[in-house]
Amino acid sequence: xxxxxxxxxxxxxxxxxxxxxxxxxxxxxxxxxxxxxxxxxxxxxxxxxxxxxxxxxxxxxxxxxxxxxxxxxxxxxxxxxxxxxxxxxxxxxxxxxxxxxxxxxxxxxxxxxxxxxxxxxxxxxxxxxxxxxxxxxxxxxxxxxxxxxxxxxxxxxxxxxxxxxxxxxxxxxxxxxxxxxxxxxxxxxxxxxxxxxxxxxxxxxxxxxxxxxxxxxxxxxxxxxxxxxxxxxx
Amino acid sequence: xxxxxxxxxxxxxxxxxxxxxxxxxxxxxxxxxxxxxxxxxxxxxxxxxxxxxxxxxxxxxxxxxxxxxxxxxxxxxxxxxxxxxxxxxxxxxxxxxxxxxxxxxxxxxxxxxxxxxxxxxxxxxxxxxxxxxxxxxxxxxxxxxxxxxxxxxxxxxxxxxxxxxxxxxxxxxxxxxxxxxxxxxxxxxxxxxxxxxxxxxxxxxxxxxxxxxxxxxxxxxxxxxxxxxxxxxx
DNA sequence: TCGTGCCAACTTCCATGCAAGCTCGCATGG
DNA sequence: CCATGCGAGCTTGCATGGAAGTTGGCACGA
Numbered sequence: 150x151x152x153x154x155x156x157x158x159x160x161x162x163x164x165x166x167x168x169x170x171x172x173x174x175x176x177x178x179x180x181x182x183x184x185x186x187x188x189x190x191x192x193x194x195x196x197x198x199x200x201x202x203x204x205x206x207x208x209x210x211x212x213x214x215x216x217x218x219x220x221x222x223x224x225x226x227x228x229x230x231x232x233x234x235x236x237x238x239x240x241x242x243x244x245x246x247x248x249x250x251x252x253x254x255x256x257x258x259x260x261x262x263x264x265x266x267x268x269x270x271x272x273x274x275x276x277x278x279x280x281x282x283x284x285x286x287x288x289x290x291x292x293x294x295x296x297x298x299x300x301x302x303x304x305x306x307x308x309x310x311x312x313x314x315x316x317x318x319x320x321x322x323x324x325x326x327x328x329x330x331x332x333x334x335x336x337x338x339x340x341x342x343x344x345x346x347x348x349x350x351x352x353x354x355x356x357x358x359x360x361x362x363x364x365x366x367x368x369x370x371x372x373x374x375x376x377x378x379x380x381x382x383x
Numbered sequence: 384x385x386x387x388x389x390x391x392x393x394x395x396x397x398x399x400x401x402x403x404x405x406x407x408x409x410x411x412x413x414x415x416x417x418x419x420x421x422x423x424x425x426x427x428x429x430x431x432x433x434x435x436x437x438x439x440x441x442x443x444x445x446x447x448x449x450x451x452x453x454x455x456x457x458x459x460x461x462x463x464x465x466x467x468x469x470x471x472x473x474x475x476x477x478x479x480x481x482x483x484x485x486x487x488x489x490x491x492x493x494x495x496x497x498x499x500x501x502x503x504x505x506x507x508x509x510x511x512x513x514x515x516x517x518x519x520x521x522x523x524x525x526x527x528x529x530x531x532x533x534x535x536x537x538x539x540x541x542x543x544x545x546x547x548x549x550x551x552x553x554x555x556x557x558x559x560x561x562x563x564x565x566x567x568x569x570x571x572x573x574x575x576x577x578x579x580x581x582x583x584x585x586x587x588x589x590x591x592x593x594x595x596x597x598x599x600x601x602x603x604x605x606x607x608x609x610x611x612x613x614x615x616x617x
Numbered sequence: 618t619c620g621t622g623c624c625a626a627c628t629t630c631c632a633t634g635c636a637a638g639c640t641c642g643c644a645t646g647g
Numbered sequence: 648c649c650a651t652g653c654g655a656g657c658t659t660g661c662a663t664g665g666a667a668g669t670t671g672g673c674a675c676g677a
Binding site: 400401402435436437438439457458459 | 630631632633637638639640
Binding site: 166207208211212215216217223236239240242243245246247249250254304306307308309312316 | 400441442445446449450451457470473474476477480483484488538540541542543546550
């Protein structure tokens with residue numbers, strides 16, 4: 150007989166605690182800019198809104214602070230972090246290094262695995278091309294995100310995945326803002342295809358180089374946009 | 384008149400809260416293997432030992448879990464994480480990528496700054512050479528650590544620094560264990576000097592490549608040691 | 618008008634209480 | 648002898664209260 154409230158699911162995962170709920174809710178709110186950067190909320194207020202007491206909210210705030218999304222100011226509240234162009238430079242430096250490494254790893258996989266990975270990456274890239282001809286910008290963004298997430302996941306390095314996840318959470322708002330300003334969507338598709346080709350051939354250094362250069366070009370397109378539009382913090 | 388218990392120091396830093404104390408104490412205990420990997424402690428017990436209540440210990444445990452040093456098992460206690468050789472492979476992948484990027488950045492700095500950085504790096508490397516001829520292994524380890532920390536710090540990327548700090552905390556125990564097993568200390572000194580030379584010349588790609596290859600070689604020396612000694616978890 | 622000091626309201630920090638979940642050992646029945 | 652059920656004692660999850668720190672506005676004096 151199935152238990153009504155299993156403390157663990159069958160695969161060993163814990164059921165979400167209130168802390169997890171608060172963490173997820175706050176993270177989502179920050180992603181969607183329901184909590185705008187610079188906004189200073191009190192734990193009490195958030196707890197009330199989420200229908201729980203202050204404790205789980207406080208603990209979730211600690212985790213979010215560790216993720217770099219908020220700052221907990223002692224006795225003053227929770228501050229939603231803003232990003233300056235300088236932060237985006239930092240973030241891109243990390244992305245450039247780690248995604249290049251991930252691509253190299255994927256290209257170094259045994260043939261069956263790396264071909265499967267290449268197929269998955271190609272599917273995302275095809276979706277990008279389709280969205281581009283259809284003029285569907287959100288779909289393009291989603292497919293692009295899928296490509297990069299898949300690339301990192303296929304490298305099979307849990308720490309690398311986790312770091313990239315954190316850094317992507319930080320930069321999500323900036324990506325959304327600049328999506329409609331970018332003029333070089335077709336270049337991305339072409340570069341993705343070069344990365345995929347290198348992976349298919351098992352050309353690890355080539356995959357590394359192409360992934361790296363793809364992100365470097367994206368950075369060099371993005372940073373001027375942010376600075377010219379005077380986005381001191383977003 | 385100076386206040387007895389300033390809430391903030393003059394440069395805007397917060398005074399350590401009990402949570403910070405607990406975090407630092409537990410982190411140190413893990414570093415020193417006072418808490419051995421695999422050990423399962425109760426928050427109550429740690430709280431008692433540190434002379435505080437469970438709350439700050441619990442919150443510190445959340446931060447340590449975010450750092451990957453412990454796992455908080457619901458209603459069962461705090462488990463000190465162990466590292467398998469597989470984890471070290473993951474960790475080295477991240478180090479290889481990020482330290483290469485850091486070296487590139489430092490080499491790309493304006494001449495005065497990068498020469499100052501090179502001098503600092505050279506000082507650490509000289510200390511390594513001296514410790515080596517003197518047979519002082521702990522001093523060698525400390526100087527080596529100083530070199531790599533300086534290299535990353537000089538790149539001036541806060542996120543990169545933070546990530547490397549976290550990953551170094553994770554691998555600290557493994558480094559200590561293998562320090563006395565390594566046979567190639569002189570190779571490290573030579574490779575460091577190559578990195579420094581590239582930085583002095585402002586040769587960013589060269590600095591990147593040398594830093595990368597230095598860490599790749601170190602990994603290829605280290606991983607077999609761990610596996611041959613049957614260190615399933617440490 | 619402007620500067621200064623003080624107080625009230627609000628905030629988090631931390632201790633503690635209660636409830637619920639997990640573990641392990643013992644008793645019980647096959 | 649072995650399997651099973653059950654309960655005592657342990658653990659943490661979460662709520663809440665008191666204490667202490669921070670802020671902002673208002674009254675007061677120059």
